[in-house]
Amino acid sequence: MSEPSIHTSADELVETEASVLRLGVKLLTFAASDGGTLPYCQYTAGDDLPGDYALLVFLHGAGSVGTDNWKPVRIPGPPLKRYLARHGEKAVVLFPQCAEGCKWVDVPWESSSHSLPDEPSTHMRRLMELFESKLKELPINRSRIYAGGISMGGYGAWDLVSRYPTTFAGILAICGGADTGQAPNLARLPAYIIHGDDDPAVPVCRARDIASALKQVGNTQVVYRELPNAGHNAWTPSFADETALQWLFSQRRNRD
Template identity: 55%
Template sequence: MTLSVHNSSSELTVTPEMISAAGYEALTFTGRNGDTLPYRRLVSNADLPGQFSLMIFFHGAGSVGEDNFLQMRIPGPPFARYMKNHRLKTVLLFPQCRANCRWVDVPWGDLSHDLPEKPSRHMTLAMELLQSAISEFQPDPGKIYAGGISMGGYGAWDIVSRMPETFSAILAICGGADVKQAPKLRHLRVCDCHGALDTVVPTSRSRDMVKALREAGCGHILYRELPEAAHNAWDPAFADETALDFVFDEPAG
């Protein structure tokens, strides 16, 4: 792997064998039009009583491809560790976007964007994947979450904007949203993390969305602007369990 602004050196230590050993299944979803989407799935603590929670998580531009591995290097270890430590009955979905494609077809450096009229090719597949998983696992309707990093942060905001009634929380790391969608997202628990020194996705993208959500009446926001971080806000965001505690609504401990 060649390091770029979209990667971090910590990813070099993660191998496909580690991801498989952590319980992440390598699967392929086939959409209604026959298009396919590689994804990893973790079904955690299925033996516990009660309903599952469910999260779909979108990777950043440094993890595009079709190997069904690169998208796991950043979130795979912390999510598996968190599910084990907290014994959460959860289904986690990690789709992978192909090279030269995006979860949301908008420029990353712009100071704002409008929600595209139609979802992108890969977002369409991700939405169908989510609906299929909901049908299969019947999760608690109040415990369905979206998350993402950078390009995937845009993806997380995009999917909750298109399916607001489906989600109850979002974890957006150095992404961007259409601020005009804030009124229909005010019911969400929102954890937003962004580096104050980010020159790839302007920090104002998170500041503006958080401001719009607060003005819309959203009362459950955790905004972490990391003063020492540039674009890599994911390493500090996952350095402790604060973000995942907030999203999964777990008591801090």
């Protein structure tokens, strides 16, 4: 049986700040220790449900950079909201925003490989501070912390989980790239990896290589979907049904 569609319909398009606000997100700004700021959106689902919140950090691609912090919600916001409501999930989703001219990870996207930078980028460092502040501020279920990202945000999601190798319960990485040398540290991380086989922006080998590297170190929780005849916007078919989101939110981090 196919999964129910979660395509964004015409009346749910989020191309303006007003339309994003209608989703119920809060537009916020985090003050970092370096004196800079990180704009972000926060969406909370299931306030009336018992228990602690799952936490998802979802990172946008290059098309959503700036200071108008509603933009990171445009693509993942509607399918995430619908999924969480349909399945009665209690969750907080953070959508941080990278500034114009900056990256979550300072590496060339056209490269076939990269090494995890010794120091996180400015915006990744600010995101890490935001992330840690939310863990202190909110009642978060520590076995249900997730990372996700598309394109530039896919790189960012891999960078984030690599800097917290024992924290995350799962990653959803769409058309991004990772340091395959980090695979031994991520041997217990469930990973759902999606990439178009005809991606002109980020080589498909980036997804193939990290999927293979994880499997080689004994990670048995890797799902790899290579989309035939698909270009860079692999997020469109990825959010066409609930498969990827259902997988992500079903993961639990074993603390033993």
